[in-house]
Amino acid sequence: MFLTLRSAVEEALADALATLDYPTDDLGIEEPPEDVDAVLASSVAFRLASEAGAPPPQVAAEVADALDADDIEYVAAITTQGPYVNFLPSDAYYAGTLDAGQADDYGRLEDTGESAVVEHTSANPTGPVHVGRARNPIVGDAVANVLDFAGYDVDRHYYVNDAGRQMAVFTWAYEHFDEEDLEGEPERDRIEYDLVRYYRKGNAFLEDGPADEVEAAEAEIQAIMQGLEAGDEDVHDRVTEVVDQVLSGMRECLARLPAEFDEFVKESRFMFDGSTDDLVARLKELDEAVYEEDAWQLDLTPHGIEKNMVFLRSDDTSLYTTRDLAHHEWKFENYDRAVTVLGEDHKLQAEQLQTTLDLLGNDTSQLENVIFSWVNLPGGLGMSTREGTGVDLDDLLDEAVDRARQEVEDRMEDRIRDDDLTDEDVDHIAHQVGIGAVRYDIISKQLTKTITFEWDRALDFEAQSAPYVQYVHARTCGILDEVDEVPAFDASALEREEAHDLLRTIARFPAVVEASADALEPHNVATYTREFAETFNAFYRECPVLSEDDPEVRAARVALVAAARNTIANALGLLGVAAPDSM
RNA sequence: GGGCACGUAGCUCAGCCAGGAUAGAGCGUCGGACUUCUAAUCCGAUGGUCAUGGGUUCGAAUCCCAUCGUGCUCGCCA
Structure with a gap:
């Protein structure tokens, strides 16, 4: 409307x-x-x-x-x-909104007929997902949800770095060291926690090990990279053994958010199918191509980028960016719109990528980057997999669910709603609330703002949090549970200001979806849910539904609650935050 | 040092891109509301030189410039 x-x-x-x-x-x-x-x-x-x-x-x-x-x-x-x-x-505005809000998919925009790929997370498969990395899947998943709801045919991709130096180091370390060489036990009984110890050990060794042994290790790492570049299947299998194991564990962690993917696209695919070689050949033909210090590079200064972009090392191996160019041309062939969600530390690389794709004759208007700022720990500490600093996302989610469960249990005694919760229900709600709180805390902030991660703040279940909004959904369900179905209604029976305010807020939802999709900013959906919750709570306070005597007013209010439930359920859905029926 | 961001109440943040109606929330502090569709809620009070200084404009938190502070970045890493 x-x-x-x-x-x-x-x-x-x-x-x-x-x-x-x-x-x-x-x-x-x-x-x-x-x-x-x-x-x-x-x-x-x-x-x-x-x-x-x-x-x-x-x-x-x-x-x-x-x-x-x-x-x-x-x-x-x-x-x-x-x-x-x-x-x-006009009255028709309110009536039309009340009618439209009855649809389960209220807020979904018409199909655009266009496809979009949202690439997000794409963390190197080196170890457990930490909170610093978690902004990516949470934001990425929401961006994909928003685009889907705004009428795009969306695929979610995780681009797997399985051909870079990091994975060569990991593969060498995995093959070179034995269990007894490693320090400490895995922090958790899952494969990536086990294997990351090899990665850390390998990196520490390369830094501090005896010179001759480090040299031998470097030769081995070099051989792995050369093998991949040459299309050696055996080498590829060795690397894949490590990559797939670590990735499987990371996927389990991400699935808890949940962040699921339609496809894991491995960069080695663009080496083995020859598209990287082809790309290198085309890059060499560009006016910007220079051969300096035995390496092929692109001088992008005419395009406002100071730093040269090396695309072929002196040993003839390609770089991440080179393969990413091939990857993006593949995306352009298959999708109308390509969105990449990445951290601000990749900003320069993204600019180089876009400029180079442009030079290669692509229509780069198809490409959009969603760039978010860092997540820090208090005291200005960063999070690093290699160094083992940082808070594991698994730990955060565990703690969130535990605290949420405690909250639910604390409230059990003085519950008024008579929907006898089983242990299973309590567990389910604890998951919805705990994980929802983490997602909401991260998603509700502007992407450009740096986040300092603090346990208590991330897990604050008070107002301006997921539980605050989720509670509104539970309240709508509590009311609708008491009626069999939405009766025939007439919007003109709604005379209270609070009801009209709520309808006006409901009416705005599709516009929020549209704006959020255009700007690729899911955080304004979070802002909307908060405003929505405030408006609904005012209605809830002032306008009794079930106990309303006038049947016409009651029917219209039931319909309004149904519209409110559909709206808030869908808005939460965009954020990837669960909408509990009871809390 | 160059480039790019960020700086709004004691704290955490909306609002800024498309400049306009007394700058909004939450937390905190203080005071209220559960025999009521669930109080994970609500109501009231408290609290702001919108980092600083210029400029554009009838009008600036919002646009431009400078300064200060913070973060990211400037690898034949990703």
Whole structure:
């Protein structure tokens, strides 16, 4: 409804301004503050004042006179308030919203007919997923959800680095060291916790080991990389043995969020199918290609990038970025839109990638990057797999679920809702709430802001958290549980201001989806859920549903609660936060 | 040092990209509301030179420039 109303207002206002001989390039459409009854307003009078030679309020009146509410869909009246022209919603606006909200998939936009691939996480398979890395799957999953809901045919990809130096080091360490060489026990009984010890041991050895042994190790690592480059299946199998094991453990961890993928795309695939070689040949032909210090590079200074991009090492092996170019051309062939979610430490590389893809003749408007800032530990500490610093995501999720379970159990005694929870229910709710809280905490912040991870804050179940919003969903379910089905209703029976406020908030949801998909910013869905929860709670306080005596009012309120449930369930779904039926 | 971000209440954050109606929340502190559709809730009070200084504008938290502080980055790593 909101989207329809907005375009209707835009069109009508542009027509009116044209009729009055005013410019129509800036309509000044905005959403007024809460205490104003209008759904939309225009501040265009400010801009026209000097041209009109009249004060803004007078111009606003003139503009309002030139408009006819009857001609604008979903607008009941046009008023002025000082310099503002306000557009008030009609009964049909409320009625239409209440009807639309009955659909389970309320908020889903029409199919765009376009496909999109969202690549996210893509962490090197070196060890357990830590909290610093967790922003990527959580944001990435939400971005994919939003695009899907906004009408795209979405695939989720994890790009697996199985051909870089890191994996060569890992493979060498895995083959070279024995269990007894390793320090300590695995922190958890899962494969990546076991194997990461080889990786750490290997890196420590390369740093501090005896010179001659380090040299021999480097030769072995070199041989692995050369083997991969040459398409040697045996070498590939050796590396794959490590990669697949570590990755399987990481996938289990990510599945807890949950973050699932349609495809794990291995970069070695672009070496073995010849596309990397082909790409290198084409890169050499570019005007920007230079051969310096025995390595092939691209001089991108004409394109505003100071740093040269090496695409072929002096030993003739390719680099991550080289293979990533081939990877992206593959994406372009298969998808209309390619979105990559990555940390700010990869920003320069992403710019090089995009510029180079452009030079190679690709349409890089297909490519969009979602870049997020760091997650730090208090005291400015970073998180590193190699050094073993950082908080494991598994530990965070365990703690979150434990604390949530404690909360549920603490509340069991003075529960009023009579839906006898079993132990299984309690466990289920604890998972929904605990993991939801972690996701929400991370997703509700702007991507550009650095996050400092603090246990207590991430697991605060008070307001502005997932449980606060989830509780609203549980409340809607609590009410709807008491009715068999939504009765026939008439929106005009809703007379309370709180009901209208809630309907207006529900009406905005599709616009939130649209804006979030356009900007690739899931955090504003989180902001919306919070506003929604506040609006719903006001309705809940002031407008009893089940105990309402007037059957028409009761029916309309039941329908409103159903619309609210669909809206908040879908909004939470976009965030990947579970929507509990009871809490 | 160069490039790119970030700096809003004691703390954690919305609002900024598309400049406009008294700058919004939560936590904290203080005071209220459960025989009621679940109090993981709600209501009230408290609290802000929107880092600083300029500029553009009728109007700047929002756009531009400079300064300060913080983070990321500047590998034949990824």
